[in-house]
Amino acid sequence: MKLNNTQPLEYSTEQNKINIVGFWIFLGAEIMLFATLFTAYFVYENRTGTGPTGEEIFILGPILINTFLLLTSSFTIGLAIHAMRINRKKATLAFLGITLVLGAAFLGIEIYEFMTYYHEGATLQTSGFTSSLLLTLGTHGAHVTFGLFWGLAIIQQIIKRGITPQTANKTFIFSLYWHFLDVMWIFIYSFIYLKGMM
Amino acid sequence: MEFFERFAIPHPSPMIYASMVAIGLTVIAIIAGLTYFKKWGYLWREWLTTVDHKKIGIMYIISALLMLFRGGADAVMMRLQTSVPDNTFLDAQHYNEVFTTHGVVMIIFMAMAFIIGLMNFIVPLQIGARDVAFPRLNAISFWLYFAGAMLFNISFVIGGSPDAGWTNYYPLANNEFSPSVGVNYYNWALQISGIGTLITGINFIATILKMRAPGMKLMKMPMFTWTALITNLIIVFAFPVLTVAILMGTLDRQFATNFFTTTAGGSDMMWANLFWFWGHPEVYILILPAFGIYSEIIATFSQRNLYGYKSMVGSIVIISTLSFLVWVHHFFTMGQGALTNSIFSITTMAIAVPTGIKIFNWLLTMWKGKIRFTVPMLYSVGFIPLFTIGGVTGVMLAMASADYQYHNTMFLVAHFHNTIIPGVVFAMIAGLTYWWPKMFGFMLNEKIGKWGFWFMTIGFCFAFFPMYITGLDGQARRMYTYSEASGFGPLNMLSFFGAGLMAISFIIIVYNIYYSFRYSPRNVGDDPWNARSLEWATHNPVPEYNFAIAPQVKSSEAFWDYKKNGHQLFKGDIKDIHMPNNSGQPIIMAGLFFIFGFSFVFYIWAGVIISGIGILACLVYRSFEKDDGHHIHVQEIKETEEKFGGAKK
Numbered sequence: 146m147k148l149n150n151t152q153p154l155e156y157s158t159e160q161n162k163i164n165i166v167g168f169w170i171f172l173g174a175e176i177m178l179f180a181t182l183f184t185a186y187f188v189y190e191n192r193t194g195t196g197p198t199g200e201e202i203f204i205l206g207p208i209l210i211n212t213f214l215l216l217t218s219s220f221t222i223g224l225a226i227h228a229m230r231i232n233r234k235k236a237t238l239a240f241l242g243i244t245l246v247l248g249a250a251f252l253g254i255e256i257y258e259f260m261t262y263y264h265e266g267a268t269l270q271t272s273g274f275t276s277s278l279l280l281t282l283g284t285h286g287a288h289v290t291f292g293l294f295w296g297l298a299i300i301q302q303i304i305k306r307g308i309t310p311q312t313a314n315k316t317f318i319f320s321l322y323w324h325f326l327d328v329m330w331i332f333i334y335s336f337i338y339l340k341g342m343m
Numbered sequence: 344m345e346f347f348e349r350f351a352i353p354h355p356s357p358m359i360y361a362s363m364v365a366i367g368l369t370v371i372a373i374i375a376g377l378t379y380f381k382k383w384g385y386l387w388r389e390w391l392t393t394v395d396h397k398k399i400g401i402m403y404i405i406s407a408l409l410m411l412f413r414g415g416a417d418a419v420m421m422r423l424q425t426s427v428p429d430n431t432f433l434d435a436q437h438y439n440e441v442f443t444t445h446g447v448v449m450i451i452f453m454a455m456a457f458i459i460g461l462m463n464f465i466v467p468l469q470i471g472a473r474d475v476a477f478p479r480l481n482a483i484s485f486w487l488y489f490a491g492a493m494l495f496n497i498s499f500v501i502g503g504s505p506d507a508g509w510t511n512y513y514p515l516a517n518n519e520f521s522p523s524v525g526v527n528y529y530n531w532a533l534q535i536s537g538i539g540t541l542i543t544g545i546n547f548i549a550t551i552l553k554m555r556a557p558g559m560k561l562m563k564m565p566m567f568t569w570t571a572l573i574t575n576l577i578i579v580f581a582f583p584v585l586t587v588a589i590l591m592g593t594l595d596r597q598f599a600t601n602f603f604t605t606t607a608g609g610s611d612m613m614w615a616n617l618f619w620f621w622g623h624p625e626v627y628i629l630i631l632p633a634f635g636i637y638s639e640i641i642a643t644f645s646q647r648n649l650y651g652y653k654s655m656v657g658s659i660v661i662i663s664t665l666s667f668l669v670w671v672h673h674f675f676t677m678g679q680g681a682l683t684n685s686i687f688s689i690t691t692m693a694i695a696v697p698t699g700i701k702i703f704n705w706l707l708t709m710w711k712g713k714i715r716f717t718v719p720m721l722y723s724v725g726f727i728p729l730f731t732i733g734g735v736t737g738v739m740l741a742m743a744s745a746d747y748q749y750h751n752t753m754f755l756v757a758h759f760h761n762t763i764i765p766g767v768v769f770a771m772i773a774g775l776t777y778w779w780p781k782m783f784g785f786m787l788n789e790k791i792g793k794w795g796f797w798f799m800t801i802g803f804c805f806a807f808f809p810m811y812i813t814g815l816d817g818q819a820r821r822m823y824t825y826s827e828a829s830g831f832g833p834l835n836m837l838s839f840f841g842a843g844l845m846a847i848s849f850i851i852i853v854y855n856i857y858y859s860f861r862y863s864p865r866n867v868g869d870d871p872w873n874a875r876s877l878e879w880a881t882h883n884p885v886p887e888y889n890f891a892i893a894p895q896v897k898s899s900e901a902f903w904d905y906k907k908n909g910h911q912l913f914k915g916d917i918k919d920i921h922m923p924n925n926s927g928q929p930i931i932m933a934g935l936f937f938i939f940g941f942s943f944v945f946y947i948w949a950g951v952i953i954s955g956i957g958i959l960a961c962l963v964y965r966s967f968e969k970d971d972g973h974h975i976h977v978q979e980i981k982e983t984e985e986k987f988g989g990a991k992k
């Protein structure tokens with residue numbers, strides 16, 4: 146099968162192109178948002194008051210699983226875009242579905258992780274460190290949650306309307322969002338968890 | 344009953360009750376008026392649901408003028424209170440509330456809105472576009488701003504105003520020292536309108552990058568469009584920081600977290616840093632478009648092209664970068680140590696260099712130009728020396744060690760008003776006067792306008808120059824009174840006099856709008872100022888589709904080329920034009936945001952949940968909605984062009 150890489154469907158109308166540019170700019174703003182959260186976190190990292198430190202509460206197992214889940218989902222959404230470009234509706238839907246399932250599993254584990262923190266006395270209120278940790282993780286988690294609903298809406302639209310320039314455009318933009326969340330997670334993984342456990 | 348107790352004002356006064364009555368009566372009058380004149384349908388169809396950038400721009404400007412009135416009333420009250428020693432017109436608590444709301448209203452809800460309003464109206468016209476990149480989002484931006492503004496403005500009659508200053512420093516702003524819901528209002532009003540502003544930023548960058556007329560390279564954009572582009576970039580990079588800071592503040596106050604506390608590992612300096620990391624770029628968000636407006640006006644009325652176009656562009660780019668590297672100068676005295684202070688001292692002073700370049704470029708544009716002293720030009724000419732004084736005192740403040748003397752005195756207050764009023768406020772009024780015929784098809788009266796200018800300028804000098812002196816003598820800012828023995832009395836009286844002149848100038852300006860609406864001739868033509876850039880190449884007022892045919896551009900002064908050098912702007916035939924549809928969703932969604940914010944302020948969780956679900960439902964609806972806009976057909980365009988005085992060639 147030959148792909149026309151010069152003009153994929155998601156770029157095929159003028160408005161589509163503008164939408165994608167607009168979304169990139171939005172991601173710029175998102176980068177600033179997370180950069181602020183990270184910067185604040187680095188300041189609060191050792192300001193634990195009487196509460197626990199990172200070393201005491203971080204557990205590698207669930208975090209590794211979550212990293213694996215999210216990285217895989219980034220791969221599957223890439224496959225979804227590929228399938229979409231070669232106009233395979235079913236495959237697109239399947240890969241999008243898998244992506245969302247992986248995302249939901251990620252969320253489940255993250256919620257479990259938050260519950261453990263809670264039982265270990267690391268709540269939003271405990272210290273500067275826990276406030277900032279949970280705000281950063283929570284912001285990322287909230288983005289994933291939002292992504293799940295967004296993804297569902299897109300799946301619904303592909304089922305109903307097929308792969309059109311509009312739905313292709315939405316799917317592509319959604320994939321940008323999802324990749325972005327993955328990148329943010331890599332940062333969280335390296336600079337919050339690994340750094341904290343070292 | 345207990346439920347309603349929370350809405351009581353913690354620190355009432357007869358004046359607040361009087362305002363309550365006044366607000367109630369005004370609302371009733373507006374509703375009655377709209378009903379009596381059967382204007383509800385018109386209002387809904389033509390304005391509340393519009394996605395037209397021109398109408399949105401006008402709504403921004405009207406809201407900004409209302410906010411100017413509110414903020415101005417605050418200002419006059421403060422100057423009245425401090426006009427004589429030991430005055431008792433306002434007590435300490437009321438004074439705190441008034442300077443807080445004055446600052447927030449003026450910066451966020453007045454100046455920002457005015458600038459964004461002008462940007463909305465002018466930028467798409469200057470680049471020859473039909474509308475902005477995302478017209479629907481543009482309407483959402485406006486209504487979110489409006490919801491935030493309304494939320495903020497009801498605080499003083501429902502539950503109590505914020506009182507921790509527009510800078511809202513912690514620990515002062517925490518529950519212990521600011522126990523009323525005031526700071527909650529601050530948080531939610533800024534958060535909601537901040538989201539709107541961020542969306543504007545994204546929208547305008549996409550518009551300017553992707554929708555320019557054929558031939559308009561980046562370096563052929565009119566200067567106002569350049570400043571708009573850079574400003575919106577600053578918005579996109581600065582506002583998320585404010586979002587996070589306010590979120591942290593909200594969590595601290597409403598969920599007992601430890602971000603800005605002084606115990607359990609919290610850091611009150613975190614707020615100061617985050618706030619000013621947004622706050623300093625924010626002042627450049629305001630001033631850069633003002634620079635753009637002056638550039639347009641000075642070139643037009645000197646009847647020359649703008650001197651040093653490239654260095655103008657270069658300097659705004661440098662200013663925008665530097666604006667992110669200076670924030671610490673707002674708290675030199677808060678213990679960073681000498682090295683940090685020195686670095687930020689130097690970066691701050693460095694901003695004066697590109698700013699100085701711009702000043703010289705404006706002067707050189709006027710040099711050997713044939714200057715016409717119209718009202719917009721008067722403001723621009725007044726701006727140059729007055730703003731320079733503000734910049735010079737800024738450099739004085741930038742010397743970290745000397746700042747220990749100036750910091751938080753009236754000297755600082757004089758500095759930033761000296762930059763913001765001749766900088767931003769003059770630009771707003773100059774821009775409004777300049778583009779007024781573009782918006783409404785008639786001119787504002789020049790003679791009355793000049794009276795307004797002189798009252799404004801002289802009033803400004805009287806109001807703020809004395810503060811430099813009292814500040815150096817040690818009068819602290821934000822103090823509700825001072826003793827007779829301090830000797831500050833006479834100069835403060837002078838300030839009050841100046842504030843009065845400025846209030847009169849505001850009345851004159853509003854009267855001018857009324858007068859010109861009634862008496863100005865309507866046949867001003869399409870080019871009343873003999874202007875240079877593309878927005879003047881279409882009709883006055885502008886038809887809904889802006890340009891019947893997309894213009895071809897060769898330089899930053901496309902319209903001048905067309906007039907003087909025989910450049911052909913409009914080639915080809917009229918074709919059908921695709922336009923976006925109106926929608927009621929933006930205003931509905933903003934209404935939900937208002938309820939969401941209001942409920943959050945008062946911890947009414949049911950309201951939070953219901954409106955939250957409503958907001959999500961709007962998003963889902965929007966995602967599934969099929970809205971391909973509509974077309975205006977050739978026949979209709981031709982008729983409209985005829986009606987506006989013939990097609991443009």
Ligand code: HEM
Nearest residue numbers: 626630672673691695734737738740741750751759762763
């Ligand atoms: C050459 C350019 C400028 C320099 C060197 C400068 C420098 C400074 C410094 C050092 C301070 C902090 C002083 C203190 O707190 O003790 C300050 C405060 C301030 N400046 Fe400027 N400034 C400049 C231009 C501007 C412009 C163009 C604006 C607005 C349009 C502006 C608005 C403000 C505001 C709003 C504050 C303080 C507000 C507050 O604390 O409530 N400045 N400036």
Ligand SMILES: [Cu+2]
Nearest residue numbers: 623670672673
């Ligand atoms: Cu600053």
